[in-house]
Amino acid sequence: MGKLEVADVQRHLAAPANCRLETIETFSSITSTNTYLLTQAAPAAGHYRVAIADHQTLGRGRHDRRWISAPGAGLCLSFSYTFSQPPAQLPCLTLAIGVAVVRALQDLQVPAVSLKWPNDIVALGGKLGGILTEVRTGGSDAVTVVTGIGLNVRLGGNTDIGSEPGWALRAVDLCSIQSEPPTIELLAGTIIGSLQATFDEFADSGFARFANAWREYDWLSGKEITVDTPAKQVAGVAVGVDRDGALLVDCASGRERVISGSVVLAGQAEPG
Numbered sequence: 001m002g003k004l005e006v007a008d009v010q011r012h013l014a015a016p017a018n019c020r021l022e023t024i025e026t027f028s029s030i031t032s033t034n035t036y037l038l039t040q041a042a043p044a045a046g047h048y049r050v051a052i053a054d055h056q057t058l059g060r061g062r063h064d065r066r067w068i069s070a071p072g073a074g075l076c077l078s079f080s081y082t083f084s085q086p087p088a089q090l091p092c093l094t095l096a097i098g099v100a101v102v103r104a105l106q107d108l109q110v111p112a113v114s115l116k117w118p119n120d121i122v123a124l125g126g127k128l129g130g131i132l133t134e135v136r137t138g139g140s141d142a143v144t145v146v147t148g149i150g151l152n153v154r155l156g157g158n159t160d161i162g163s164e165p166g167w168a169l170r171a172v173d174l175c176s177i178q179s180e181p182p183t184i185e186l187l188a189g190t191i192i193g194s195l196q197a198t199f200d201e202f203a204d205s206g207f208a209r210f211a212n213a214w215r216e217y218d219w220l221s222g223k224e225i226t227v228d229t230p231a232k233q234v235a236g237v238a239v240g241v242d243r244d245g246a247l248l249v250d251c252a253s254g255r256e257r258v259i260s261g262s263v264v265l266a267g268q269a270e271p272g
Contacts (some may be wrong), residue, residue, distance in 0.1 A: 003028040004052055004185060012189025017196040024050040024192075031058040033078035034148040038136055042144040045084035046203075048196060052077045052188055074129075074173070075151040075187055081199045085141045091259075092207035092245035094119050094133045097147055099213045100198035101131070104191045108182045110174065114219035117238075117247045117263065121151070122219045126172035128152055145199075149191060153181060207245065215240055224266035225249065227258050234258055235266075 004026040010018065022043050030036055033051040035058070043049050053076045087093070098115040105113050114122040121129035129151035136144040152173035174181035182190070201209055215221070220238035227234040227249065236251035247258040 003054060004188070008185040009052065009188045009192070012186050012193075014193050017193040020047050020196055020200075022047050022049045024052065027051070027053040029053065029055040029057060030076075032056055032148075033076055034132055034134060034146050037078050037080040037146045038134065040080070042136065042142070043080055043082045045082045045142055046200070048079055048081040048199070050077065050079055050192055073155050074153045075149065075184055075191075077150075077188055077191060078146055078148045079192065079195045080144060080146045081195075082142050082144045083199075083203050086143045087203050087206060089206040089244060090135070090143070092210075092243075093145065093202060094131055094147075095214050095241065095245050096198055096202050096207055096210040097131055097133065097149075097195065099210045099217065100194040101129070101149060101151075101191060102217050103213075104187075104194035107190055107194075108187065110177055110181075112177075113217070115214065115217045116219045117241060118245070123177055124172045126170040128172050128174070128177075147195065149195075151187070151191075153184065153187070207243065211241075211243070220247075220263065226264045226266065227261040228264070229258055229261035234261070238263075 006024045006026055009024055009026070010021070013021065027033075030051070030053040033053050033056065036051050037049060040049065054072060056076050095115075095118065098119065098121065101121055102113050102115060112123060113128065116122050119131040119133070120127055121131070129149065132148040134146045136146060152171055154175050155171055155173045218240060221240055223238050225236070225238050227247065234249050234251060234256045236249040236256065239248045239250050239255070242248055242257055247261075249256045249258060
């Protein structure tokens with residue numbers, strides 16, 4: 001694929017997204033688009049900056065897992081947005097971002113995409129992509145959030161996409177779902193527009209406006225799972241998320257709330 005032309009991405013942005021855009025920067029290769037934006041000036045409140053790379057050499061996933069793909073294999077996009085004040089339910093933002101990505105893919109006629117709590121994008125029972133959200137605070141009330149989106153488009157060879165142990169050991173790509181996937185420029189522009197609208201809406205309403213959509217896309221719902229948390233192991237049936245984004249698990253001893261952890265499906269052993 002090589003380095004994208006900014007104008008080719010920007011022409012796929014709707015007017016509202018263009019009005020809030022400060023910069024789009026593209027790279028043939030970079031250590032990490034998230035790391036790069038975290039070192040740049042924060043956007044003004046209500047505005048955003050974007051970094052897109054063809055290849056990341058030190059890409060990161062959740063829990064500092066690696067997310068490294070071959071050049072031309074996928075989309076590596078980070079989106080930096082500044083809230084004028086900390087939004088309510090900030091821990092739920094990653095879930096709302098997942099909804100934004102699924103909606104963008106649906107607009108591009110990508111079928112049957114789901115979300116796995118808290119930050120994975122699922123298709124054909126495998127990992128299509130992932131989300132990494134990092135918060136950057138300053139001396140004022142403003143809060144800047146940098147969100148990394150990794151999507152597999154055309155995989156080949158050995159690719160390390162940061163899958164959770166015992167879960168989505170098989171990566172899938174858009175070429176497995178569509179005979180003619182969207183161009184990277186169209187994919188990036190559509191996702192950027194969906195993210196801009198989602199961040200604005202989240203600033204106004206929090207997670208409430210996204211809860212029904214999350215339930216619709218919830219891949220874990222009704223599945224028997226085990227969650228390794230920092231404190232203990234939780235085993236039971238996934239039954240959605242709470243108002244603050246916590247995973248709800250019905251266990252033999254009652255309902256448990258999980259704030260952070262790694263999910264393993266029942267019957268799938270962790271690799272040795």
